[in-house]
Amino acid sequence: MTTPFTDREVAENRGATPGCTDDLVHLNHAGSSLPPQVVLDAQIGHLRREATIGGYEAAAEAVDRSAAVYDSIATMIGASAKEIARTEHATAAWNAAFWSIPMAPGQRIITHDHDYGANWVAFLRAAEVHGVEIDRVPSDVHGQIDLERLATALEHPDEVALVSLAWIPTSGGLVNPAAQVGALANAAEVPFLLDACQAAGQVEIDVDELGCDFLSATGRKFLRGPRGTGFLYARESILDRVTPSHPDHHGADWVSMDRFEYADGARRFEYWEHDHAGWLGLGAAVDHALELDIARVHATIDERAEQLRRGLDDAGMTVQDTGVERCGIVTSTHRSLSPAEVADRLTKASINVSTTMLGSARADLEPRGLTSMVRMSVHCTTTSDEIDRTLDVLRSL
Structure with a gap:
C-alpha cells in the first residue's frame, strides 16, 4: 500500500x-x-506582466509555458497532450462533451442517481431538445452504481446515446467503480462521459484503465488550482463520432467563405479567449500535485x-x-x-x-x-x- x-x-x-x-x-x-504558493506565483506573475506590457504581449511571452500545461495534464491522466482541451471550469468541460454527442429521439441517456445537479439539468434539456429518455441506474446495496443493472441497460446499445457517471459525487464519500462502468460501456461501444470534478488531484487517474471517452475536471478543488479553470479529456478515437456544438475560430479554422474545419484533437472544444493567468496557475497546480505524488x-x-x-x-x-x-x-x-x-x-x-x-x-x-x-x-x-x-x-x- x-x-x-x-x-x-x-x-x-x-x-x-x-x-x-x-x-x-x-x-x-x-x-x-x-x-500552494507556486500556484499564486504563476497566476499573479502573469497578471503583473499583463499589467506591465499588455495582455497579448504577455500571452506571447508565455506561449511555451502555456503549451506545457497540456503536457502536464496529459501526464497526470495518462493521455496525450492533443487529447486535452482547456476550459473555464468543469461544467464547461462536461457540457462541451455532452452536447457534442449525437442523440436521436427515443435514445436513452444512462446515468446514476449520484450524478451532479448541473448534469441532470442538461439531461432534462436534452430530453426537451432531442427527445431522449433518462435511464436512471439505481445504486446497489453499497450505494454505488449497480453494475448488473447497468449491464442490462446496455443490452441494446443502439438505443443508448451515452453513459454518464460522476466518479466521485458531490453528495458523499462514494467513489463509483468507474473502470468497471467504462468496461461495460466500451464493450457496448457506447460513449462514456466521466465527471472527474472531485477526483482530479485526489486520486490517481489513468484514462485507459477507466475506459472513458471524455473526462471533465476543474482546477479549484483537490487539484488546488485557481477558480475559473478546468480541462476536458477527449479520446482521439471518439472525435469522429461527435460534433462540437459551439465552435469558434480557435476551435475551428475558417478556411473559405462557406467552409470551416475543426482543429486537430481536443482543441476543437476550446475558445480563443481565456484566463491566461489561471491556465498557467492550473499548470503549476498539476505540476505540484505530480511532484508530491x-x-x-x-x-x-x-x-x-x-x-x-x-x-x-x-x-x-x-x-x-x-x-x-x-x-x-x-x-x-x-x-x-x-x-x-x-x-x-x-x-x-x-x-x-x-x-x-x-x-x-x-x-x-x-x-x-x-x-x-x-x-x-x-x-x-x-x-x-x-x-x-x-x-x-x-x-x-
Missing part, C-alpha cells in the same frame, strides 16, 4: 500553502481548496477522512456516506440541528465546511429523505489536530 505523508511531510505541505495557518481549519477542499496524496486523504468519520459518531453526528470505496468527502447530519446551523457554528469557530443541498443531488438525497448534509472535505494539508479541533466543536453542540 502507498504510504501516507508523515506529520513532518504534512507540515512541509502546509508550509508551502499560505492559507494553512493555526487560525483556520479548512475542511472545504471539495468546494475550493487552498492553493498523487498516490501519497490519496493515501493521506483517506487516512484523515476515516479519522473524521470515526470521530463524528461520538460527536452527535450521523455519517451519511455510502459506497465500498470512500474518499476525502465526508457528509453527515446532526440529530437535532440543521446542517446550516452546524455549518454556522463551525464557521464561527474558524472552521470552513460546506453543505450539500437537495438541488445539487436530488436523485440521491430525496430517496433517502434528506434535504441537506454537512460536507467536510480533507486534503494532504489537513492535520490530525485539525480533525480533533473540529470534533471538539461538534461535541460542544
Whole structure:
C-alpha cells in the first residue's frame, strides 16, 4: 500500500500553502481548496506582466509555458497532450462533451442517481431538445452504481446515446467503480462521459484503465488550482463520432467563405479567449500535485477522512456516506440541528465546511429523505489536530 505523508511531510505541505495557518481549519477542499504558493506565483506573475506590457504581449511571452500545461495534464491522466482541451471550469468541460454527442429521439441517456445537479439539468434539456429518455441506474446495496443493472441497460446499445457517471459525487464519500462502468460501456461501444470534478488531484487517474471517452475536471478543488479553470479529456478515437456544438475560430479554422474545419484533437472544444493567468496557475497546480505524488496524496486523504468519520459518531453526528470505496468527502447530519446551523457554528469557530443541498443531488438525497448534509472535505494539508479541533466543536453542540 502507498504510504501516507508523515506529520513532518504534512507540515512541509502546509508550509508551502499560505492559507494553512493555526487560525483556520479548512475542511472545504471539495468546494475550493487552498492553493500552494507556486500556484499564486504563476497566476499573479502573469497578471503583473499583463499589467506591465499588455495582455497579448504577455500571452506571447508565455506561449511555451502555456503549451506545457497540456503536457502536464496529459501526464497526470495518462493521455496525450492533443487529447486535452482547456476550459473555464468543469461544467464547461462536461457540457462541451455532452452536447457534442449525437442523440436521436427515443435514445436513452444512462446515468446514476449520484450524478451532479448541473448534469441532470442538461439531461432534462436534452430530453426537451432531442427527445431522449433518462435511464436512471439505481445504486446497489453499497450505494454505488449497480453494475448488473447497468449491464442490462446496455443490452441494446443502439438505443443508448451515452453513459454518464460522476466518479466521485458531490453528495458523499462514494467513489463509483468507474473502470468497471467504462468496461461495460466500451464493450457496448457506447460513449462514456466521466465527471472527474472531485477526483482530479485526489486520486490517481489513468484514462485507459477507466475506459472513458471524455473526462471533465476543474482546477479549484483537490487539484488546488485557481477558480475559473478546468480541462476536458477527449479520446482521439471518439472525435469522429461527435460534433462540437459551439465552435469558434480557435476551435475551428475558417478556411473559405462557406467552409470551416475543426482543429486537430481536443482543441476543437476550446475558445480563443481565456484566463491566461489561471491556465498557467492550473499548470503549476498539476505540476505540484505530480511532484508530491498523487498516490501519497490519496493515501493521506483517506487516512484523515476515516479519522473524521470515526470521530463524528461520538460527536452527535450521523455519517451519511455510502459506497465500498470512500474518499476525502465526508457528509453527515446532526440529530437535532440543521446542517446550516452546524455549518454556522463551525464557521464561527474558524472552521470552513460546506453543505450539500437537495438541488445539487436530488436523485440521491430525496430517496433517502434528506434535504441537506454537512460536507467536510480533507486534503494532504489537513492535520490530525485539525480533525480533533473540529470534533471538539461538534461535541460542544
